[in-house]
Amino acid sequence: MAISFLKNRVISELCLGKPVINSTVTSRTSIKEVLTLLKGSGYSISHVSVWSCVACDDDHHDFPHSCVAKISMADVICYLCKKENLSNPLEALEAPVSTLLPQVNGIVSHLEPNSSLLEAIDCILEGSQNLVIPIREHPISKSMREFLEKDSPPGALPLYDSKEYCWLTQEDIARFLLNSIGVFSPLPTFTIESLNIIDREVMSIHYDDPVSLALNSISCSITEQTCVAVVDDDKRLIGEISPYTLASCDETVAAAMMTLSAGDLMAYIDCGGPPDGLVQLVKTRLEEKGLDEMLKVVNELSSSHASSSLSSFSSSSCSSDDESGSSSSRNSYSFNRSSSTRRSEAIMCFRWSSLVAVMVQALAHRVSYIWVVKDDQTLVGIVTFQEIFKVFRSLAGGRHKQEMENPFKQ
Structure with missing residues (x-):
């Protein structure tokens, strides 16, 4: 069937x-x-x-x-x-x-x-x-x-x-397969580890390392629709630098990527906009590096969007101290602030997670990958839609059959 x-x-x-x-x-x-x-x-x-x-x-x-x-x-x-x-x-x-x-x-x-x-x-x-x-x-x-x-x-x-x-x-294909998942029973209940679809060769960067060290990995993640993990000294997964998040930013984030650490960049590109302190840090480092033209671009966009934000704030009826405090503590010019904006929080599962659970999780978060971690969040690897498709493709035999083990092997 x-x-x-x-x-x-x-x-x-x-x-x-x-x-x-x-x-x-x-x-x-x-x-x-x-x-x-x-x-x-x-x-x-x-x-x-x-x-x-x-x-x-x-x-x-x-x-x-x-x-x-x-x-x-x-x-x-x-x-x-x-x-x-x-x-x-x-x-x-x-x-x-x-x-x-x-x-x-x-x-x-x-x-x-x-x-x-x-x-x-x-x-x-x-x-x-x-x-x-x-x-x-x-x-x-x-x-x-x-x-x-x-x-x-x-x-x-x-x-x-x-x-x-x-x-x-890939998301369309994964959703179509999920909607017809009963056809593939009992495959959906098998763990991702037993199916041998966890890729342990992941792209990662340490929290305190400059983002500039991971530029090739970030470019590769865009092409392959994956992501770059951000880890600590113990290899625990604490976040990610995602093409999905970068896609909702503006061009000034290039300056942040060349001047900030991975940890600071996650705070910079998180939804709601970068903290003013990080924006000023980026400007200072651009000046130190002699990147005057990029500094001009950052300043121009900062001024333009600050004026727009001030105009919007003046015309609003919000009087909450908490809300006004939030508006003043974040600079909104680099980001789309809609509810669909991606955060830098990583979506995770475990080695014993079932195939169907991982598919549901990825589709719910509109991503084409899920990070695999241990109980203490130590990074194990990543599962992508491409690896998941290999499982379904193996059922039909042919040229991709030899790329993985028998999916029904316990």
Whole structure:
């Protein structure tokens, strides 16, 4: 039953109700324009999709395109953390968004709506972090069709012919599997340790270490949709530096990442905004490092948002001492303060947690990973959706079967 479920369910079922991809840019769009799009939305847009023309080398807006990446504020922040960009951030933002694209092929894959769930899982296991699925088709003009039939490369027309698309994420696939979890019984009740899906090679940084030491790990976590653990001297997990949290910040967090320790950065990016003392510390260290241009950006955004916050406070009717105290003790300019803003608290489970419990936990917190710890919170490893998908994929046999042990082996 489980095998037929994976092979016979088509991914169009997972796309029901999914919104159309609207926040799109071409690979030649400047990073500054992408930044404006992300911030101009009030952070209701967490990412933009980058498309390149499949019919020619130029980014013609009238011609079919293929999606090559999703870019969020986290990508922009890590880009600005590079030494040459931190010293001249305004010039760095003029570069095309293609500069931000990961140097890994196949991060985004296109699939047809009649592709099976098994094919979608295979794409994820082969390195794709997101899938693009056509969901609606529009009439195509005669001139466009003539161009495509004459000059486009083989295969371009069937895949990208005047369609609207939606994203299919790892979270979507995990939720679909969870909703049908009874099909896979008794697999869901097995522990994550018995299924051998705990990855013990985790990316981590000590609480007191400079964040700059973990820049490569943070960039990698964005590409792989994982996270960087923050640990103490005894390897206990005390927090994380998450791409999900960085995506709700603004570009000035790049300055914080290059001047603060991991522990201070967690306080800086926590929801509610950074404490004024840390903001001043960042400015002081930027000045000491001679990063005057970045300091200007931080000061300008600080002044702009402080004025906005003061205006909002003056027009509000709140008179609570506690609430006003909270407003004055936190600087809100770096963050979206909506209830959906991620915190730097780590989501944890244990080695004896069941597969279904871990899936429920990850989906409830809208993350694609769960940290595995001992009773004293000593870090053991991490479980990702990708590792979970290997368990389900092994039921159907084939090319990924040898990557793990028999899931029914106690």
